[in-house]
Amino acid sequence: MSNSEQPLILRPADPDAPFVRDENKLNPRLMEVRTALVEAVAAVFREKKITREEYEHFRDVLRALQELKAAEGFFDIWLDQMTDETTAEEWEGTSTNPEGPFYVPGMPLLEPVGPGASYVLPMRPAEPGRPLLVEGQVRSLDGTALAWAEVETWQCADTGVYSMLGMDDQPDGNLRGRFRTDGDGRFEFRTIKPVPYMSPGIPQIMLDLWDGLGKAHYRPGHLHFKVRHEDIADNGRFMTQMYFEGDPYLVADPGENARSSLAVSTRRRADPADLAARGLEGHSFFLSAHFDMVIATMPAGAVGAE
Structure with missing residues (x-):
């Protein structure tokens, strides 16, 4: 590395300083939806007794979709319809x-x-x-x-x-x-x-x-x-x-x-x-x-x- 190049630094300036969140950037709606989604998915895992093996297989599917650059479309199949009034009966x-x-x-x-x-x-x-x-x-x-x-x-x-x-x-x-x-x-x-x-x-x-x-x-x-x-x-x-x-x-x-x-x-x-x-x-x-x-x-x- 030449003297003119700055090293890549990814650490905080003071690793021991307490984290202070920026209240002005908080998004209550995002936090509310995220919590609801986690709770809903957790309920499915409990009710259907999802095993570790089944979850690892799901991760393999996601990796395959990422390689195809099709992960967005995979989830979009179901999620898009939930916000599209034209799909209602x-x-x-x-x-x-x-x-x-x-x-x-x-x-x-x-x-x-x-x-x-x-x-x-x-x-x-x-x-x-x-x-x-x-x-x-x-x-x-x-x-x-x-x-x-x-x-x-x-x-x-x-x-x-x-x-x-x-x-x-x-x-x-x-x-x-x-x-x-x-x-x-x-x-x-x-x-x-x-x-x-x-x-x-x-x-x-x-x-x-x-x-x-x-x-x-x-x-x-x-x-x-x-x-x-x-x-x-x-x-x-x-x-x-x-x-x-x-x-x-x-x-x-x-x-x-x-x-x-x-x-x-x-x-x-x-x-x-x-x-x-x-x-x-x-x-x-x-x-x-x-x-x-x-x-x-x-x-x-x-x-x-x-």
Whole structure:
């Protein structure tokens, strides 16, 4: 060490001086919640007679999550729902769902391919999978259309892999896109029906945990949606996911995000005129689904509201 460098000192200036807490920095709310959490967890340990071996296994799970940089998401599965009013049974609108780890910002705004707000997600020629047409409306809880809202969607390919993660040869932006609703908040876009998939790199200890909880190793097929509009109450942004009725993994989602209220039915359409109108002349059928997003908006007169 050169003379100009100061040594690293981590000890107090006077190790024998009494500790004096800063009363101005005390947070009674933090102290109250911390005490309640400790007491609640301690009660579970006592009631269920948690053993040292079981606790050490839990620590191993936490270490595995830390290595995946997924510890926050593991706890967020349960805790986020406790402060989200849209997950309540009596909620009249669309429930939220998290963004997930495979979102990529900066996707270009798509141009409509037909009358109104009709779009096609970027995809390869002869993209593998069953063609899917999704149509719906974005509106507020009182039924007011959110005109010209920006809708962003992304999903996995028929292999279960998302584009732009360096896992396969999908082109950048494949099955990802942003578009705008029309003046009535309506939209329509063509894609493929997403399949169930397993997130890559899940360690065996997590798979064992899911097995023990009766969970699947695969998430149910879904599309992600992120809606932006100046009238939306939560900082102008709303996020959710759309699932499919009949998906065998819907009731055993390891991510514990899937909700029956977010699951839609699909209709098989094979009319040649319909196929031609959607640019699907080489297909014998396509599926269609309807998904409205009913979102809480700011009260009239609030900052940011019209």
